[in-house]
Amino acid sequence: MGQLKLSKVQKFYGTYEVLKGIELEVQNGEFVVFVGPSGCGKSTLLRMIAGLDETTAGDIVIDGKRVNDLPPVKRGIAMVFQSYALYPHMSVFENIAFPLRVEKMPEDKLKARVEHAARILHLDQRLQQKPGMLSGGQRQRVAIGRAIVREPKIFLFDEPLSNLDAALRADMRIELAKLHRQLKATMIYVTHDQVEAMTMADRIVVLNAGEIAQTGAPLELYHKPANVFVAGFIGHPKMNFLPVVCTGVNDAGVEVDYRGHTARIPVVPRGSMAGRTLTLGVRPEHVQTGAADLTLTVTPSVIERLGAHTVAYASLGGEGENYCAMLPGNIAIRADQQVLTGIRAGDCHLFDENGTAFERRVKMTDLDMSLFDPAVA
């Protein structure tokens, strides 16, 4: 069992409030990713769950037991650090065996456990080597091995892949996902890399300035971000935000005006809408060439050709707000030449003055439900 419950968890450094009352429940076997910009408190939260940092207020409950005052080892967690934190003078075997040596486990049992962990992580050939002789990916696997042997209820990962190069990171991502399926353990993973978050998580927790901005399955966050922050944070390149004025509401949705261009956005209205200044969000990958529900003529200043895609950057009206479009790879556009771009109303997001989203009328059943439900995957 590895059930985690955080209720009203707060953390103060002096008078500075780092975490502002976090509420979260993690089910047994779930892979939950904490993601957010640097300084949002995600690593601090993980360290508090681990027992490395003090919890100022609130309860951390693991399997129904409040663990605030317990040392890490009594909480049934194991942690993998960003910097690996291997013991350089010990062999790979001894590194992995370290937690068991602390427990004073009998030698034969210990050996079996270490070898089992090494097999899972493909380290069986390296057991006698020192960490200094291993590559970055192998070192990280040793660090994971040290976590596995304890058979913890909950694994905690603190940006474990951020020290690896891009290719290795992609490999390790897949290996970690496999490992999660194999061990069926609860895993909590901190990263600032949204690709890691999107690909591995059953559920993503987006943190912003010490608060949970949104919790949900990866595609839920992508398609139905709850606020401007999540909308801008998830997705790359970043979502475009246009200031619009609401002109009316009807059955089809909310009618907005952007500099004389009007469009009807299929979202659920809230309160009186007409005359309010709202924010229209559209992802670069949903901008296409040619006319659509909302058509804008822009002059891209920079064009990036990535092969599969062409990313065009333009500025709208010179207010410093950038407009970005992700277009097909072989599209015939040039910098400093006007191009007609269109946005489908159904792809748009709409946010109120506080940045809170209006619920989109997209049918989530259009999407593959297995992507949302960890039980199916």
Next chain:
Amino acid sequence: MSQPAMINRYRWYELVGIYAGIFVFLAFILAPFVEGFSVSLKPLGLLFSSPYRFWPENGSFEAYRTMWVSVPGFARYIFNSFFISTIVTAVVLVLVVPSAYAFARFQFRGSGALLAAFLAVNMFSGAVLLIPLFRLMRSMGVLNTYFAMIVPGVAFLIPSAIWLLRTYMMRIPRELDEAAFVDGASHFYTLRRVILPIAMPGITVVAITTFIGSYAQQFIFALTFNSKTEYMPLPIGLYAYFGRQEVIWNELMAASFVGIAPAVILIFLMQRYLVAGLTAGAVKQ
């Protein structure tokens, strides 16, 4: 290809300047040793012959034999020096390793003040405090014992040892401690299994400097706190070559070289542990 990197290329006059500088300072360090060694080879009668001759005439190692005869207790003095320094080093290490770890890792009230105090103590040389120390030793009744030479030695060597080792330990990544803590290790277990092996080069440096420091400071403590011949360390023992009429210079020099030989050998053996790069692979740097 064998050319040095750009940053290491010098013009000829720069090279001349560099080597001239090296030569001047090296000469000041080495000349006394060279002269001392050549004196130890000369017969006593020829020492003050003029004109001065650098290369000894009729040079021999005779003094290295006669020195044992003219001062029969000399072996004992070497042993005393070695013994005192070894005990001092051992005690300092036992005390300093845990405290340096504490200063490097834990935040506790007064740690900054204590460290500053250690630095301040270092500014007083032991000589200033000799008289108070003498009175203290006398009232404790420990004058003329090994104890009287070891304890002040330890006390005065601890501060710099703590500073040295603390700095070294602060370079060991904190994640190693945290990883061990998460795995259930106590502070002492972490210190023993994780920190000590990694800090070995730092500990060796501390051991060597402490040993040398103890060798150097013995003179003043032994001179004040001890008057028993059998407890005399080497620097005091050398006085035995100062006769009423004359100083047996060649034997004195020979004795000096013989006396420091064990320490030199020991340090030579210890430097094997000064391996750099022991932390390779611990964390991503």
